[in-house]
Every structure is written in C-alpha cells, then in structure tokens.
Amino acid sequence: MSFISIKSALTDSAVVGSRIGVRGWIRTRRDSKAGLSFLHLNDGSCFDPIQIVAPAELENYEDEVKNLTSGCAVECHGLLVESSGRGQSVEIQADSVRVVGWVQDPDTYPIQPKRHSFEFLRDVAHLRPRTNTFGAVTRVRNAVASAIHRYFQERGYYWITTPIITTSDAEGAGEMFRVSTLDLANLPATPEGSVDFSRDFFGRETFLTVSGQLNVEGYCLALSKVYTFGPTFRAENSNTPRHLAEFWMVEPEIAFADLEDLAACAEDFLKYVARETLEHCESDMAFFARQIEPEAINRLQHLVDQPFIAIDYSEAISILQKSKRSFEFAAQWGLDLQTEHERYLTEKHFKAPVIIKNYPAEIKAFYMRLNDDQKTVAAMDVLAPGIGEIIGGSQREERLDVLERRMREDGLDTETYDWYLDLRRYGSVPHAGFGLGFERLVGYITGIANIRDVIPYPRVPGRADF
Amino acid sequence: MSFISIKSALTDSAVVGSRIGVRGWIRTRRDSKAGLSFLHLNDGSCFDPIQIVAPAELENYEDEVKNLTSGCAVECHGLLVESSGRGQSVEIQADSVRVVGWVQDPDTYPIQPKRHSFEFLRDVAHLRPRTNTFGAVTRVRNAVASAIHRYFQERGYYWITTPIITTSDAEGAGEMFRVSTLDLANLPATPEGSVDFSRDFFGRETFLTVSGQLNVEGYCLALSKVYTFGPTFRAENSNTPRHLAEFWMVEPEIAFADLEDLAACAEDFLKYVARETLEHCESDMAFFARQIEPEAINRLQHLVDQPFIAIDYSEAISILQKSKRSFEFAAQWGLDLQTEHERYLTEKHFKAPVIIKNYPAEIKAFYMRLNDDQKTVAAMDVLAPGIGEIIGGSQREERLDVLERRMREDGLDTETYDWYLDLRRYGSVPHAGFGLGFERLVGYITGIANIRDVIPYPRVPGRADF
Numbered sequence: 001m002s003f004i005s006i007k008s009a010l011t012d013s014a015v016v017g018s019r020i021g022v023r024g025w026i027r028t029r030r031d032s033k034a035g036l037s038f039l040h041l042n043d044g045s046c047f048d049p050i051q052i053v054a055p056a057e058l059e060n061y062e063d064e065v066k067n068l069t070s071g072c073a074v075e076c077h078g079l080l081v082e083s084s085g086r087g088q089s090v091e092i093q094a095d096s097v098r099v100v101g102w103v104q105d106p107d108t109y110p111i112q113p114k115r116h117s118f119e120f121l122r123d124v125a126h127l128r129p130r131t132n133t134f135g136a137v138t139r140v141r142n143a144v145a146s147a148i149h150r151y152f153q154e155r156g157y158y159w160i161t162t163p164i165i166t167t168s169d170a171e172g173a174g175e176m177f178r179v180s181t182l183d184l185a186n187l188p189a190t191p192e193g194s195v196d197f198s199r200d201f202f203g204r205e206t207f208l209t210v211s212g213q214l215n216v217e218g219y220c221l222a223l224s225k226v227y228t229f230g231p232t233f234r235a236e237n238s239n240t241p242r243h244l245a246e247f248w249m250v251e252p253e254i255a256f257a258d259l260e261d262l263a264a265c266a267e268d269f270l271k272y273v274a275r276e277t278l279e280h281c282e283s284d285m286a287f288f289a290r291q292i293e294p295e296a297i298n299r300l301q302h303l304v305d306q307p308f309i310a311i312d313y314s315e316a317i318s319i320l321q322k323s324k325r326s327f328e329f330a331a332q333w334g335l336d337l338q339t340e341h342e343r344y345l346t347e348k349h350f351k352a353p354v355i356i357k358n359y360p361a362e363i364k365a366f367y368m369r370l371n372d373d374q375k376t377v378a379a380m381d382v383l384a385p386g387i388g389e390i391i392g393g394s395q396r397e398e399r400l401d402v403l404e405r406r407m408r409e410d411g412l413d414t415e416t417y418d419w420y421l422d423l424r425r426y427g428s429v430p431h432a433g434f435g436l437g438f439e440r441l442v443g444y445i446t447g448i449a450n451i452r453d454v455i456p457y458p459r460v461p462g463r464a465d466f
Numbered sequence: 467m468s469f470i471s472i473k474s475a476l477t478d479s480a481v482v483g484s485r486i487g488v489r490g491w492i493r494t495r496r497d498s499k500a501g502l503s504f505l506h507l508n509d510g511s512c513f514d515p516i517q518i519v520a521p522a523e524l525e526n527y528e529d530e531v532k533n534l535t536s537g538c539a540v541e542c543h544g545l546l547v548e549s550s551g552r553g554q555s556v557e558i559q560a561d562s563v564r565v566v567g568w569v570q571d572p573d574t575y576p577i578q579p580k581r582h583s584f585e586f587l588r589d590v591a592h593l594r595p596r597t598n599t600f601g602a603v604t605r606v607r608n609a610v611a612s613a614i615h616r617y618f619q620e621r622g623y624y625w626i627t628t629p630i631i632t633t634s635d636a637e638g639a640g641e642m643f644r645v646s647t648l649d650l651a652n653l654p655a656t657p658e659g660s661v662d663f664s665r666d667f668f669g670r671e672t673f674l675t676v677s678g679q680l681n682v683e684g685y686c687l688a689l690s691k692v693y694t695f696g697p698t699f700r701a702e703n704s705n706t707p708r709h710l711a712e713f714w715m716v717e718p719e720i721a722f723a724d725l726e727d728l729a730a731c732a733e734d735f736l737k738y739v740a741r742e743t744l745e746h747c748e749s750d751m752a753f754f755a756r757q758i759e760p761e762a763i764n765r766l767q768h769l770v771d772q773p774f775i776a777i778d779y780s781e782a783i784s785i786l787q788k789s790k791r792s793f794e795f796a797a798q799w800g801l802d803l804q805t806e807h808e809r810y811l812t813e814k815h816f817k818a819p820v821i822i823k824n825y826p827a828e829i830k831a832f833y834m835r836l837n838d839d840q841k842t843v844a845a846m847d848v849l850a851p852g853i854g855e856i857i858g859g860s861q862r863e864e865r866l867d868v869l870e871r872r873m874r875e876d877g878l879d880t881e882t883y884d885w886y887l888d889l890r891r892y893g894s895v896p897h898a899g900f901g902l903g904f905e906r907l908v909g910y911i912t913g914i915a916n917i918r919d920v921i922p923y924p925r926v927p928g929r930a931d932f
Contacts, residue, residue, distance in 0.1 A: 045690060129688035129689060159612070161922055185660065246630055427537045
C-alpha cells in the first residue's frame with residue numbers, strides 16, 4: 001500500500017472514496033466524547049493538515065493513539081471521504097494508525113500548537129520548520145526560486161555560476177569576508193613583515209564575492225542572455241532587519257539591451273514572480289495575510305496589476321522637494337534617495353511601483369553607462385510600495401575610452417580590471433543587467449519584517465548579527 | 467523591427483521566408499569570388515552559427531563588411547531562406563549588416579576560429595565563453611541544472627538553502643576554509659593568548675560549509691521531501707583534475723525513506739538528468755562526442771537505458787578478489803573502494819552503472835544507519851562507467867540511542883550536535899539522502915577530463931589549484 005502526499009489527498013478529487021495512506025507529523029489531537037479521536041496530520045507538502053478520524057476500535061487506540069502529542073510521526077491508512085466537519089473538505093476514516101516516532105517528554109517539546117515569537121524560534125532553528133510560519137516561508141521561498149529560474153529559462157537565458165571565493169573585490173560594492181586556510185596562530189610573513197598570502201590556499205588573498213556581475217558580463221557578451229542565482233556576501237555591520245551578511249542574489253545580464261529594455265524586463269520579471277507565487281502558494285499567502293501582514297496578498301496583486309511608473313531621478317527629486325514633507329534626510333539633486341523618499345514616492349505620491357532612472361554619476365558605480373548629459377548614468381532602481389528598493393540595475397558602459405576614464409576618476413587600478421576592459425576591446429555591445437536580493441523579495445512577499453526570519457537557518461542560532 | 471535568437475532562426479520553420487533580424491558575434495567571414503561575403507554569426511543561443519549572405523550591394527560592404535573579423539558584433543536584417551549550401555538548412559540574405567562592436571587589433575585577439583588548448587583558455591577565462599567548447603559547456607551546465615530543479619520540483623520536493631558561512635564543521639567531511647573579518651596584521655587575543663574569535667564578525671569562529679546535509683535533515687523531518695542545490699567548499703590540497711575547492715552540490719533528503727527508496731530515487735534521477743540533457747543539448751553533445759570524448763553520447767544513452775546493478779559492498783569485494791586483477795590497492799573487506807575498483811566493477815565486470823550498498827561502518831560517517839549485522843551501515847555509492855562514484859548517500863540513523871553511541875565512538879561532542887539529536891527526540895522517522903557534485907556530473911557528461919574546465923571561471927585565472 002503506497003502513500004500519497006497530504007497535498008494530493010486534499011486537492012486531488014480523484015482519490016476521494018478510495019483507501020489511501022498518508023504520513024507526517026501530528027499537529028493536534030482532540031478526543032471526542034463519542035469515543036474517537038481527531039488527529040490533524042501535516043507532512044509539509046502543503047499548508048493545511050488533513051483530519052484523521054481514529055475510531056476507538058483501532059487495536060492501539062488506548063495505548064498509543066490516545067497518547068499522541070504534537071510532533072509525533074505517524075503513518076495512517078483509511079478511507080478518504082468528504083467531511084461533514086467544519087474547516088476541511090475531506091478527512092480520512094482511519095483503519096490503521098502506526099506510530100513511527102514519538103515525542104520524548106512532550107511537555108518540554110518546543111514546538112507546541114500555538115503561536116511562538118520569532119525570537120524564540122531563532123533559538124530552536126532546527127525545529128522551526130515544523131511551525132506553520134516556517135513551513136509557509138519554505139514553500140514560498142521554493143515557489144519564488146522556481147519562478148525565477150522558470151522566468152529566465154522560458155526566455156532563453158542561461159544560468160551561470162560565478163566564483164564565490166574570489167581574488168577580486170568586484171566593484172568595491174561592500175565590505176568583504178576574507179577566506180583563508182592560514183594558521184592564525186602562526187601566520188607566515190613576507191621579508192617586509194606583512195602577511196605572506198602566497199602561502200595561503202590559492203597563493204594569494206581571497207574573499208567571498210559581493211557580486212557576480214563583472215564576471216557574468218563576459219558570458220553575456222558571448223551567450224547574449226544569462227543570469228546568476230547564487231549566494232553573495234557583505235561583511236557590513238549594518239545590523240538592521242533588512243540586511244544579511246549572506247544572501248542569494250539574482251543577476252540577469254542582457255546583451256544588445258539598453259536601460260529601457262532592462263526596465264521592461266524588470267517589470268515583467270517581478271510581475272511574473274508575484275503572479276506565480278500567488279498562484280502556487282494560495283494557502284501560504286492566506287496565512288501570511290492572516291497572521292503577519294494583512295496587505296500581503298493585496299500588495300502582491302497590485303504589483304501584478306499596476307503598470308509601473310517610470311521617472312527620471314531628477315523628476316523624483318523635484319517631486320520630493322515639492323511635496324512639502326519634512327524628511328529626515330534632504331531630497332537634493334546629487335544625493336542618494338533614502339528609504340523614506342522611496343516610500344513617499346511609491347506609497348503616497350504614485351501609489352504604484354516606480355522605476356527611477358538616470359541617477360547622478362557621482363553616486364553610482366564606474367561601470368554604469370554615462371549619459372549624453374555627462375552628469376547622469378543609465379542606472380535604475382525599482383521601488384515597490386511597502387519596501388522601497390527591490391531591484392537595482394544599469395546599462396553598462398560599453399565604450400572602452402569612457403570606461404577607462406571613469407575607472408581612473410574613481411581611482412581604480414585599470415591593470416586589475418584589464419580583463420574587464422578586454423570585453424570592450426573585442427566586439428563590445430550595449431548591455432544591461434540588474435540585481436535582486438532573493439531574501440529581500442521573500443521578506444516583502446511574506447510580510448516578515450526581519451529578513452533573518454526568511455532564511456532557513458540563522459547563521460548563528462539566536463544571534464542578531466548574521 | 468525586432469530581433470530573434472539564432473536558435474529560433476535555425477529551428478523555427480515558421481519564420482522561413484520572412485524578413486528577420488539577428489545579432490551576435492562573427493565567427494568567420496569568407497569572401498566569394500562572386501562578389502559577396504558569407505558571415506557565420508553566433509549569439510550563444512545554440513551551438514550552430516547562422517550563415518549570413520552579405521551582397522556587395524550593401525552600402526557598407528567595402529568599408530565595413532569586408533573588414534569584419536572573428537569576434538566583431540553585428541546586427542543583420544534580411545530574408546531567411548532555405549540554403550542550398552552545404553552545412554546549413556537556412557541562411558539569411560542580408561539587406562543590412564550594422565557593425566555594433568569592432569575587434570581592436572584582430573591579429574592579437576585571443577579567440578581565433580581554431581582549436582585552443584584548455585591551458586591557453588584558462589588564461590583568457592573572460593573570453594573563453596566565446597569558444598565552441600565553453601559555449602557548449604555553458605548550455606550543458608544550464609540544461610543539467612534545470613533538469614535537477616525540474617526533477618525535484620515535479621515530484622514535490624522543496625528547495626532549501628543551508629548556511630554557507632557556518633559555525634559547525636558538519637560531519638568532519640573535509641578540510642574547511644576559515645571566514646573572517648579580523649585584521650590579520652592585528653589579531654585580537656584572549657587573556658590566554660589564543661585568537662579571540664568573539665571579536666570576529668559573527669562573534670565566533672566561522673567556516674565555509676562542506677555540506678548542508680545535517681541542516682537539511684531538519685527540513686526533511688518537517689516538509690518530507692527537500693533538496694539543496696548550492697555551493698560547498700573543501701580546502702583539501704588534492705590537486706587533481708577531479709576535485710574542486712568550490713563546487714555546487716545537490717542534496718535531496720527524503721522522509722519515510724530507506725536505502726532501497728534512496729537507491730531507486732538516485733537511479734531515476736540520474737536517468738532523468740541524462741535524458742533531458744541529451745534531448746535539450748543535441749548539438750552541444752554532438753560537439754563533445756566529436757571533439758572531446760567519442761563516447762560522450764553513447765555512455766549517457768547507456769545510463770538512460772541500462773537498469774542499474776545493485777550489490778552489497780561485501781559482494782563487490784568478493785568479485786574484485788575473484789577477478790585475479792592486480793590492483794594497485796588491495797580489495798579487502800573493511801577498506802574503501804578505490805577508483806580502479808569502481809571502474810573494474812562498472813566497466814569490466816558489469817558493464818553497467820552499479821549501486822554498491824551496505825559499507826563497513828568503520829569507513830563511513832556517524833550519521834549513517836547501522837544495519838542489524840552491527841558491522842555495516844545503510845550507505846550507498848552509485849558508480850558509473852567512465853567515471854566511478856557519482857553519487858554517495860545513506861539512510862540516516864534515526865534512533866537516538868544508536869546515534870548517540872556512534873557519535874561517542876567517533877569522539878564527537880554530543881553537546882555540539884544536541885540540535886541534531888533533537889531531531890531524533892521528536893517525531894523521528896526513517897529518512898535518507900544523497901549528495902551529487904554538479905561539476906563532476908557535468909565533467910562526466912561533457913567528457914572534459916579536467917573539472918576546472920567545466921566551471922565558468924577558474925578561481926584564480928591560469929592556476930591549477932583552485
């Protein structure tokens with residue numbers, strides 16, 4: 001007798017009326033005065049548990065079934081029938097309930113069928129997948145990640161991995177973690193007295209990558225449409241609920257594309273991911289709307305339905321200045337936009353997602369394409385109501401002379417980046433790409449405020465600084 | 467006028483006879499005595515280039531078209547027609563060829579339309595995506611990765627990420643890289659004189675993960691079917707063509723599963739990935755069979771067609787001992803199998819993929835389930851002809867008392883692993899999982915002997931030890 005997932009039992013109408021087997025972990029047990037027990041069983045395949053009706057006639061009813069507690073693992077067989085009870089459409093009339101794994105000392109089992117604080121769950125990170133919240137987070141993460149891959153695969157993009165341990169600091173995008181096998185108690189020294197990295201694993205200083213973008217450009221200028229989806233690292237002590245030291249990033253890079261093409265891709269991509277998540281995670285999203293963020297579903301639906309507004313940075317500054325709002329940070333041409341500005345634009349002024357384009361060159365990276373005004377670069381940020389920036393991207397500087405000048409102005413060593421300049425020496429074409437932080441998107445979708453609660457395990461259990 | 471991919475132009479019969487635009491990079495130019503030029507254009511969307519027939523009537527024919535060299539980027543428009551020439555089914559009769567990016571100094575451009583050595587290409591890693599070989603490797607990597615995700619997604623598995631920076635050494639599976647932001651020139655010390663890791667970024671010693679398995683078990687025992695697909699790291703100085711310091715690993719973990727279930731899954735999974743790759747990368751695989759490994763397609767087809775042989779480790783030892791072969795390493799019960807043994811079994815004895823099960827407990831990890839004979843554990847390796855071990859896995863020890871005993875025997879600190887023991891205290895069920903190295907699989911599929919040539923970028927350009 002084979003088993004089916006609880007998701008199949010609950011949603012596949014073809015199995016109603018047949019004898020099935022399911023297995024999973026007990027959420028709750030309720031004993032009826034009529035001499036039977038109702039077990040709610042969850043196997044993680046979907047949000048909802050299935051109801052098992054366990055009659056007193058079961059041979060292990062008194063000894064085992066009546067001792068089942070939250071977290072016990074069982075295998076059940078029985079007839080799947082339409083349920084007359086409230087809250088479920090089908091239930092299983094069990095003819096066998098086999099206990100596979102008991103819960104030792106049920107009174108101290110951390111995951112009780114009640115609401116736990118996120119802080120508490122961070123300390124039992126290995127057990128929190130068994131809660132409604134983390135089950136739902138896991139399924140949403142999976143749906144979002146699948147949608148990301150599907151979006152690009154269906155459109156002819158090739159997935160690229162770029163080195164995670166790297167000798168370059170990419171674009172100076174952030175503080176880096178050192179990777180080393182040197183014995184710290186016994187560091188090798190050069191004759192000049194500094195650390196001798198030629199004795200390290202790779203024969204030189206190495207770090208964890210902050211972005212695969214520069215590397216992926218080489219693939220873009222050969223395979224036309226590529227994307228990365230992998231982990232990146234920032235060793236910044238910005239101990240805020242919106243930053244992670246380790247996070248997964250999606251970075252598409254498109255050849256023969258300009259900023260307009262990129263903006264269109266970003267909008268299409270976000271709408272696709274939002275639509276797919278709403279479709280594939282209906283019960284999970286309903287849970288988040290019920291328990292975490294009442295607007296979770298509405299704002300995702302708005303993201304799908306509303307055309308994004310596109311304005312220039314200069315116009316954004318002008319709107320902010322005319323708003324007469326007293327912002328903590330001044331809105332002034334030449335300064336970066338702050339979260340308060342971004343949220344004003346999306347939530348108050350436009351009440352829609354906004355793409356801001358053409359930022360001042362001084363506040364953006366050297367590889368972004370210089371516009372004809374010589375003051376701005378072809379960069380864009382996509383802002384969404386309720387979160388602010390969710391995507392950042394740019395058209396890349398494809399002109400060798402301009403790129404070299406910008407690098408010198410930024411004080412970069414053109415020798416180190418000679419390989420990157422090569423890409424402009426040989427068959428250079430306009431190209432553009434963006435970056436999206438996976439966990440930030442999942443945090444936005446689920447409405448979970450602290451981003452460390454959308455990753456499967458905190459880096460260091462219970463700690464805030466990861 | 468919009469553009470289509472060269473893949474569409476070559477394979478979508480609906481566009482034959484219509485005017486289309488394509489863009490990409492010139493592979494070759496051949497001028498005909500009849501006063502026209504044949505350009506072969508590649509955009510990476512597929513292996514084959516498309517032939518552009520550029521007539522002398524083009525206004526930039528003499529000045530530009532006749533100066534095009536390998537690597538130049540162009541946009542072409544023209545009529546897509548059936549070709550009478552050899553080697554292609556369709557070609558474009560160009561009415562415009564616009565040069566988007568020239569190649570500076572064509573004579574020194576490293577990627578000439580000829581065969582380059584892998585060593586040479588490692589030094590121009592940023593340009594090697596433009597070669598036939600690395601284009602094909604990239605598309606095969608993409609097809610394999612997509613097939614991996616699709617296999618598990620279609621079967622209800624959820625994708626999990628486990629921490630890459632970790633405080634645990636997992637299972638002692640290998641040497642680890644340290645991750646740190648401490649200033650090496652000025653290391654903080656404890657009063658006892660050792661390095662004070664409480665001052666490091668995470669407040670304690672951290673490393674790069676060697677495996678997500680232990681973490682993913684927590685998810686398996688809540689969501690039933692899960693898998694990881696992410697990077698892992700080994701700081702071993704095994705400078706061989708078969709080992710990487712950084713590689714992507716696939717690790718499914720299945721609840722309510724034993725070793726038989728796992729072996730069935732591994733076989734089904736490998737056949738699926740092989741079948742999908744053959745289907746989606748026909749031209750790329752034909753190239754590998756032509757240029758790299760004549761058996762590339764045949765052996766992948768055999769993997770799909772042949773039922774895997776399953777034998778116990780003890781039987782494998784017996785076969786090896788009876789073989790009368792003189793192996794470099796003795797085949798003896800209690801010792802691990804060497805590559806020479808694995809290859810004898812798959813290539814000489816069975817001439818088929820072989821799953822070897824139930825290894826001696828002493829040579830396997832503490833978390834593998836102890837068999838009733840108290841001597842062997844429910845571990846398995848999947849061996850394939852032409853490579854040897856490609857998958858390693860096991861049923862996990864789900865019994866608290868046995869696991870604790872095994873950990874003590876291995877000298878492990880049960881306090882450190884208390885969270886892992888918790889998973890056996892609360893609703894423990896039989897579960898099993900395997901690990902597969904993504905790059906090793908891609909190396910096997912493409913027939914590329916040195917695994918550093920199946921990753922997009924070597925860690926350190928030109929170096930052997932990455």
